[in-house]
Amino acid sequence: MIKINENYLKLQSGYLFPEISRRVKKFSEKKSDARIIRLGIGDVTEPLPPAIVEAMHNAVSQMGSRDGFKGYGPDQGYDFLIEAIIANDYKSRGVSLENSEVFVSDGAKCDTGNFQEVFGIDNVIAVTDPVYPVYVDTNVMAGRTRKADKAGRFTGIIYMPCTPDNNFVPELPKEKVDLIYLCFPNTPTGAVAKKEQLKKWVDYAKDNKAIILFDAAYEAFISDNIIPHSIYEIAGAKEVAVEFRSFSKTAGFTGLRCAFTVVPKELKAWTKDGQAVDVNPIWHRRHCTKFNGASYISQAAAAAVYTEQGKKQVRKIIELYMSNAALIVSTLKKLGFEVYGGVNAPYVWLKTKNKMTSWEFFDLLLEKVNVVCTPGSGFGVAGEGFVRLSAFGNPANVAEAMERFKKL
Numbered sequence: 001m002i003k004i005n006e007n008y009l010k011l012q013s014g015y016l017f018p019e020i021s022r023r024v025k026k027f028s029e030k031k032s033d034a035r036i037i038r039l040g041i042g043d044v045t046e047p048l049p050p051a052i053v054e055a056m057h058n059a060v061s062q063m064g065s066r067d068g069f070k071g072y073g074p075d076q077g078y079d080f081l082i083e084a085i086i087a088n089d090y091k092s093r094g095v096s097l098e099n100s101e102v103f104v105s106d107g108a109k110c111d112t113g114n115f116q117e118v119f120g121i122d123n124v125i126a127v128t129d130p131v132y133p134v135y136v137d138t139n140v141m142a143g144r145t146r147k148a149d150k151a152g153r154f155t156g157i158i159y160m161p162c163t164p165d166n167n168f169v170p171e172l173p174k175e176k177v178d179l180i181y182l183c184f185p186n187t188p189t190g191a192v193a194k195k196e197q198l199k200k201w202v203d204y205a206k207d208n209k210a211i212i213l214f215d216a217a218y219e220a221f222i223s224d225n226i227i228p229h230s231i232y233e234i235a236g237a238k239e240v241a242v243e244f245r246s247f248s249k250t251a252g253f254t255g256l257r258c259a260f261t262v263v264p265k266e267l268k269a270w271t272k273d274g275q276a277v278d279v280n281p282i283w284h285r286r287h288c289t290k291f292n293g294a295s296y297i298s299q300a301a302a303a304a305v306y307t308e309q310g311k312k313q314v315r316k317i318i319e320l321y322m323s324n325a326a327l328i329v330s331t332l333k334k335l336g337f338e339v340y341g342g343v344n345a346p347y348v349w350l351k352t353k354n355k356m357t358s359w360e361f362f363d364l365l366l367e368k369v370n371v372v373c374t375p376g377s378g379f380g381v382a383g384e385g386f387v388r389l390s391a392f393g394n395p396a397n398v399a400e401a402m403e404r405f406k407k408l
């Protein structure tokens with residue numbers, strides 16, 4: 001008799017975003033003439049920049065010739081991309097890395113979900129609340145938790161509330177934890193963390209021999225010079241942190257797929273008998289065992305992000321999305337809503353009115369003004385009473401959505 005991995009049975013009834021799609025589909029079938037504006041799932045809408053398209057065309061042409069054809073590439077990624085990443089994203093900010101510390105992949109979602117595999121099942125996990133669901137669900141799948149309680153929190157995970165009272169940056173846990181998930185700029189709240197706040201986490205991790213999994217997928221949207229783009233801008237972070245980056249939101253790669261993870265050689269974990277183990281070669285072993293590398297075409301496209309033209313064109317799109325965010329924030333504040341985020345991040349965190357639940361407000365927006373948001377409760381208990389609005393959209397649609405809000 002084949003047995004199922006029963007950890008999967010602990011998961012909540014449905015992953016957040018498919019549930020949103022189900023409700024929107026049901027509404028669309030009922031009101032087929034409704035023109036729905038989607039400000040929910042954070043998928044980009046602008047086409048790929050010309051420099052990236054040109055690089056892809058050139059790569060395809062190479063693949064169509066005998067001399068230029070590429071088969072399996074390096075598991076860790078092509079040096080031409082890794083060197084561009086290091087020079088532009090790290091060296092320019094005073095962070096030195098070796099090529100062997102950067103691992104190119106097909107998505108930060110995959111990497112943030114998969115990295116927990118290299119750590120023991122008995123580690124204590126800490127996540128922010130609200131939280132990107134992948135961090136929690138992959139640890140549930142791995143067997144680090146018991147069943148969820150009535151509120152939806154899993155026993156075996158330490159939840160760190162992020163609320164207006166702490167500016168959505170969590171306090172250090174009172175319990176000793178081993179693996180800490182942090183995401184800044186944050187999804188879903190749009191919050192950012194200052195250097196002194198991140199330093200507290202780096203110091204905590206060093207004192208407790210813990211490791212931080214730092215999701216920096218939205219760092220390109222930071223406009224405030226005092227906000228760090230990388231956790232490695234904090235002294236000592238390379239000893240305790242892994243960093244995840246993505247081209248999905250930065251350069252519109254949600255349908256193209258390319259990302260990377262940084263695993264410094266200074267980073268260590270420990271065996272049960274207290275022996276220090278380098279994490280970099282362990283992740284390399286896992287990476288090349290379960291992954292054959294991102295496609296040559298997508299890596300050539302990613303390298304074009306760092307060209308002079310690529311930088312200008314990508315920045316123009318980022319400014320468009322952030323202009324959307326500014327419009328959302330200013331409009332909703334004028335309407336009397338309590339609004340957070342949308343300044344150094346492409347997400348706006350909106351408090352519902354009249355003590356409505358997140359899903360009640362979702363249904364209200366969909367039914368009354370045909371606008372889709374993301375219910376905050378889908379990100380955790382502390383997200384109840386909030387919804388997330390995405391700035392990834394056509395400016396005309398975002399402007400119309402804001403006009404529709406005025407009719408609520």
